[in-house]
Amino acid sequence: MKAMVLCSGGVDSTTCLGIAVDKYGAENVVALSIYYGQRHTKEIESADKVTEYYGVEHISLDLEKIFQYSDCSLLAHSDKEIPEESYAEQIKKTNGSPVSTYVPFRNGLFLSSAASIALKGVRLYIMGHTVMTRQEVHILIVVMNLTRQ
Numbered sequence: 271m272k273a274m275v276l277c278s279g280g281v282d283s284t285t286c287l288g289i290a291v292d293k294y295g296a297e298n299v300v301a302l303s304i305y306y307g308q309r310h311t312k313e314i315e316s317a318d319k320v321t322e323y324y325g326v327e328h329i330s331l332d333l334e335k336i337f338q339y340s341d342c343s344l345l346a347h348s349d350k351e352i353p354e355e356s357y358a359e360q361i362k363k364t365n366g367s368p369v370s371t372y373v374p375f376r377n378g379l380f381l382s383s384a385a386s387i388a389l390k391g392v393r394l395y396i397m398g399h400t401v402m403t404r405q406e407v408h409i410l411i412v413v414m415n416l417t418r419q
Contacts, residue, residue, distance in 0.1 A: 279316025
C-alpha cells in the first residue's frame with residue numbers, strides 16, 4: 271500500500287510523515303510538496319530535509335502561476351504586509367471580505383493535485399492541519415482512502 275503525505279516541511283506535515291513511515295514503511299510513502307509562490311521558501315527547504323531524513327520518495331510541484339493574479343499577502347509577488355495579529359483579529363476588520371492571508375482555494379488545489387498524482391498507485395492521502403482553540407493547539411490528521419469500494 272502506498273500512502274501520500276502532503277509535506278510542507280512544517281510541524282503538522284512532518285508529524286504525519288513520521289506516522290506514515292512508521293505505519294507503512296518508507297518504501298510505501300510518497301511525500302508531495304507544493305510551491306505556490308509563497309514568500310517563505312524555507313517551508314520547501316524544510317520539506318526537502320524532512321523527506322531526505324525519512325528516506326521517502328519526494329514529489330515537488332510548482333503551482334505559482336495559478337496564483338499570479340492573487341494579491342494575497344503570503345505570496346512573494348504581493349506588496350502587502352503580512353499581518354502580525356491573530357486570524358480572529360484579522361477577520362473582525364474585514365467586514366466579511368477574505369483576510370489578506372487567504373490564498374484562494376489553496377488546499378483544494380493541493381488536494382486536486384494529490385488526487386491526480388495518486389493515480390500512480392497511492393491508496394491513502396494524509397494531511398495535517400493545526401487546529402487552535404483559546405486554550406489548546408491540536409494537530410488534525412486527515413486520512414482519505416483513495417481505493418474504490
